[in-house]
Amino acid sequence: MASKSLGGFFKSFLAQESIFANKKAMQVSFVPDQIAHRDEHINQIAEILAPSLKLEKPSNLFIYGKTGTGKTLSVKYTTEQISEVAKENDIPIKIMYINCKLKKVADTEYRLIAEIARNLGKTIPATGLPTDEVYNIFYQALDESEQLLILVLDEIDQLIKKTGDEIIYNLTRINSELKQAQISIIGISNDLMFANHIDPRVKSSLSEEEVLFHPYNALQIQDILRKRCEQAFKPGKIDDGVIPKCSAYAAREHGDARRAIDLLRVAGELAERTKDEKVMIKHIDLAEEKIERERIVDVVKTQPKQFQAVLFAVFSLLNNQKVKNKKRAIFTGDVYDIYKERCSEMGLRPITQRRISDIIAELDMLGLINAKVISKGRFGRTREIHLAIPSHLLDKVFLILAQELGVDN
DNA sequence: CGAGATTCATGTGAAGTATACCTTTAGGCTTAA
DNA sequence: AAGCCTAAAGGTATACTTCACATGAATCTCGTA
Structure with a gap:
């Protein structure tokens, strides 16, 4: 019986006229042929990158601007055009786009370089190799032939905040070691203040040119x-x-x-x-x-188990508080107590408070909670934690967490 | 009464450890001459 | 003797732990008006 009604459903689904003509045009990855209101920026970027077509290394480029201001899109557009012209004229230009925010892909020095090397067709293990060795593999892969690599590092601020600016230093220095190939870097950052936190030498080598994207x-x-x-x-x-x-x-x-x-x-x-x-x-x-x-x-589902457990503790505290209608804010210590209590239930080895502190900070970065370091004077210092998601979603997220962790309630 | 000392609970940095994984190397076994 | 496989040795990155010190405003202390 189910099959019959389902068949009907599919039939009517097919018969129904779609309101989309080309849904792809609405996807984030879509690059339109015309980018409105960004002509200036695109021209600027194009001018900076143009020397690449003569196989001269273009200046490193640093792009700032908040999310959704067309940074990534403009860069993708420009680089696509370049690589098309390059293909027509047999110019060996390679464009590589890497998002540094992706967990487990490019969020440490090792992983970033490994990822780049992998894009050049090498196989790199997830761990075990010395970082210099991975650099070597990368050099050699790149230097095999005369070519120019344009490396686009999206959300580079995330990477540098986490692992320091050595990576950029190494990458910008590579050119002097390469005999045939050349590399030029485009860094994209959402954080306007980001440049203030990095070593001035690194900064000047990365941002030989800068482009600022203002909001629409x-x-x-x-x-x-x-x-x-x-x-x-x-x-x-x-x-x-x-x-x-x-x-x-x-x-x-x-x-x-x-x-x-x-x-x-x-x-x-x-x-x-x-x-x-x-x-x-x-x-x-x-x-x-x-x-x-x-x-x-x-976001919640893709977190590691320990993160989920901490989140679970945070949410159960917040939930409790909502039920009892109490106003008291919750602190790291409270979270740790609950977390420890629940650990065996979830089949997890309890982690130290030191680590929990870091995890709470990371959850804050993810925008799931708001955690601000405050001083309570005579009563010490801690993080004051608030909900950062709409409260009507709390129950649902709570449920998912319980499911992921195998806990009831 | 107010300036300075004290205090608490945890933040934070550095160094150390466990784990999982990698390459290299040496030894042992097999095989073919 | 050469070739191949295996296991141990030596090395690394990452996530976490341990240790030790830093923070900073509420609270306390004590000298002074």
Whole structure:
């Protein structure tokens, strides 16, 4: 019986006319042929990178700007163009894009270099090799032929904050050791203040050139959305007011165009699923909810067990407090007590408080909690921890954590 | 009453340890001449 | 004797622990007005 009704469902699904014409145009990885409001930046980047086509090493480039201001997109666009021209004229230019934030991929010096070498076709074990050895493998792989490597390091601030600036120093110094190949680095950072924290020598070698991306304003975002919609949706499938609402939402988030696009795409998907004819304002609200929820669920699920356990302790404290309607803030010590109590239940070996302190700081970075170091005077110093996710999601996240950790309640 | 000392609970940095994994090397076994 | 396999030795990165010291405002202490 199930098969019959399901068959009907699929049939009607097929019969239903999609409101998307080309959904790809709404995905984050999509690079449009026209990038609105970023001509200047793209020209700037293009000018800086142009010498590469004559196999002269372009200046290292450092790009600042908040999330969703088109940094990654502009760089991808420019480099794609370069590599196309390079291909036509047989110029050996290689472009490599690496996101330094990805856990377990490129978040330490070793892993970053290993990842680069892997992209050059080498196999590098996850651990065991000396870091210099990995550098050597990388040099040799690169120096095999005359070529130019443009290395794009996205979210480089995350990497340097965690592991120091030696990596950049080493990378910028490589050129003098290479005989045939050359390498030039493009660093992308979300953190505007980031440059203040690094060694001035490193900074000057990394940012021989700089480009600053300022946020889009609401009108520009509307414009961007309209252009994307023309490609992505069939005509007339977007209700009035939807685009202004999306862009208003994004402008609230310091002009983050990526969020606006995401929002519209998810709204479209929702509209399709509920068999509505066009995307309406109510879909936007639903989409906003959904995106936030999925982001959080995803982050929570991909954390290591110990992180989840700490998070579990934090959330159960916060939950308790909500039930009892108490106002008292929670501190590292409280979290550690609960954590220790629950550890055996979760089949985990308890970790020291020292480590928990670091984990709490990392969870703060992930945006799951707010943890501020405060002094309570006579009563010592600690981190004061607050919820950083919408409280209506707490129960759900709590449930997921319990499931992941194999705990009931 | 107020300046300075004290205090607490934990932050934080550095160094050490356990684990998991890598390459190299030496020994032992097999094989072919 | 040469070739191949295995296991031990020696090395590394990473996550965590241990040790020791740093922090900083509420609270206490004590000299002074």
